[in-house]
Amino acid sequence: MPEPMFEKIALIGIGLIGSSLARVIAREKLAGHVAISTRSADTLARAEELGLGDSYTTDAKEAVRDADLVIVSVPVGASGAVAEEIAPALKKGAILTDVGSTKASVIAQMEPHVPEGVHFIPGHPLAGTEKSGPDAGFAELFKNRWCIFTPLPDTDPAALEKLSEFWRRCGANIDTMDPAHHDMTLAIVSHLPHIIAYNIVGTADDLQTVTKSEVIKYSASGFRDFTRLAASDPTMWRDVCLHNKDAILEMLARFSEDLASLQRAIRWGDGEKLFDLFTRTRAVRRSIIEAGQDTDAPDFGRQAGK
Ligand SMILES: NC(=O)C1=CN([C@@H]2O[C@H](COP(=O)(O)OP(=O)(O)OC[C@H]3O[C@@H](n4cnc5c(N)ncnc54)[C@H](O)[C@@H]3O)[C@@H](O)[C@H]2O)C=CC1
């Protein structure tokens, strides 16, 4: 039997991402022991029923004690409180990472609590669905997806390589980037699409009385695609909006300008402008498909050629 990569892994938060990690860690035998901790006793009991780990506790400190790898998978707004709670129990030499959708804010919240000798490496797997909770996870979630690290300047290369190897064994490919660049890129490819979806579905819902419930009855597939994104976890997305505020507002400003220009083209019957834009955007989808990316939802973050 080959040695597991880590003797003990602690998973803090056991929703979609944490439970997908638990499942792939078990399948790939990446840990001698998986300790699971989450705030809610009900979620923890469900994780135990599903047999996702080897030990279960609502005390995060107990879970991280002696762990070689600690993965924090909670809404980004909770990452500072979790780091503060677990800090005194972290083992020297342990790797501490997260999976949060925003990076600069998570670093600002967690880094001040990280004790000397613990390797803190912020991460973000570009893999997910609109579902949440421990039942929603699956071992294949990270297959052929990107996992982006935003390492701090003094990151130990050996620890970064070990964590990269862990994610590769989970099925992912690795990229590294600066946290601000991550947050700006994700604002346009992930955060704005969700915000636009929440907005359009909200508008349609407000119009229900005007349209006599025809929004639901006649919902076309275009609208239905938006409802999938708009069904994503409210706590998670509230936190993403609050914790990537500047990049999202910047992208929303650009988006609003472009929308106003589109509105003007429609008002003034500028068919050429509409046709040119729709031709350019069709080419974007074509290039995604040609790059080998599966464009059927949910496919966020699938890599080229896979
Ligand atoms: N859902 C998605 O598609 C993706 C989510 N992410 C990121 O992963 C993280 C987790 O998201 P999901 O697993 O989807 O969420 P989830 O809602 O399925 O699970 C969240 C987990 O965190 C626990 N939790 C919530 N508040 C907590 C607190 N204050 N202290 C301790 N535990 C707490 C919950 O009990 C639950 O176990 C978030 O930071 C999110 O931005 C990253 C990639 C994709």
Ligand SMILES: O=C(O)C(=O)Cc1ccc(O)cc1
């Ligand atoms: O469900 C979808 O289409 C997603 O976009 C999933 C997702 C949500 C948040 C992330 O930070 C990464 C991936």
